[in-house]
Amino acid sequence: MAGELEFIARLRDLASHPAARGLNDDCAVLEVGSETLILTHDSLAQGVHYLPDQDMADVAWRLVATNLSDLAAKGADPLGVLIGYTLGRDDERFLDGLGEALRHYDVPLLGGDTITADGPRTLGLTAIGRATHRPVPSRAGAQVGDGIWITGAVGAAMLGLEALQAGDSDPAASLAYRRPDALLAQGQALAPLVTAMMDLSDGLLLDAYRMGIASGVTLAIDSAAVPIATPEGRRDEALRWGDDYQLLFILPDSVQPPVTAHRIGKVLARKDAPLMLDGRLLADASHLGWQHEG
Incomplete structure (x- = not known):
């Protein structure tokens, strides 16, 4: 497989639910009763998205902010986040930065998972938001002359x-x-x-x-x-x-x-x-x- 774009193209065959928007967006848009939920998940890999010796408080902030940025592009109001964390160096600093970011954006931590593993760490976060306007903006919709x-x-x-x-x-x-x-x-x-x-x-x-x-x-x-x-x-x-x-x-x-x-x-x-x-x-x-x- 050649890379990210080809992998995503294959994933589209599996993402048939309307909420997935054909994987042409960074977020899923899920209708639940009278509400529209916005869901996104991004990961940070050590040595790829952050330096191996970087302050883990900054890494935690970055993990929260990058996911909330996806919600921002949908005009969403954040409801909470779920974290996937690999234990390792400077866990206390990570928690310090995570708390700072959650307070800054006034968003609660709702749960998640922690693991141990060998090798470089990958950290993930799922952000959940509520649409403030419908239809929810997408990458599609740009019109000639705009x-x-x-x-x-x-x-x-x-x-x-x-x-x-x-x-x-x-x-x-x-x-x-x-x-x-x-x-x-x-x-x-x-x-x-x-x-x-x-x-x-x-x-x-x-x-x-x-x-x-x-x-x-x-x-x-x-x-x-x-x-x-x-x-x-x-x-x-x-x-x-x-x-x-x-x-x-x-x-x-x-x-x-x-x-x-x-x-x-x-x-x-x-x-x-x-x-x-x-x-x-x-x-x-x-x-x-x-x-x-x-």
Whole structure:
């Protein structure tokens, strides 16, 4: 099997329930009586998503925030989380950071599982939320003529990781990587207005490519309009680097966002690729952002 995309394609054959949304979203959307529940699960692997010697309090924060960011992209109100934890180094620090994150986002821990295992650790978290608006936003739905928007700069997490790896003594230099922010309030404000929305975890270009596929359109992005946190000479890297957890969203052309945001392009009728950058169609997703390889 070639990698993550092929594996997910095979999983789609199994995910036939309507709540799975064909696995074209980061969340399941489950109707339960009069309520709509939003469910997501993300994992962090040691040496892949965090450094082997990283402060486990920061890892715990990151685990909570990355999952809640998926809820933010659905305009959801978090109801609670379930944790899957592999015991190991600095468990007390992990608990400290977990408590900080849960208090910050005012979300309860509802349960989970702990295990012991040899080798690098993988930590998982399931987040459960309640929809604040229906229909719940998805990656699909972008319409020709809509505007493409982003809530903030990309590239900050890239610089943060570099600062962490370099041993920078200023905590602020690595904060964007260590403790990302889930934009829950922004997502809830945008949910009634957007035609499509997702959070940016794997890089702006790759995630926009995925949105274009899900919506059956071409997202035309002007790279110069994208706010970046990096020096100008690293703009191309910033567009492809993930972990910024900004919201990428689509609005009808006449609608202005109720939150701070930057317009970075326009939705076009589907061409030969789901993404266009500065007038050039990008049909190959292999170098657009972070993907797990098999």
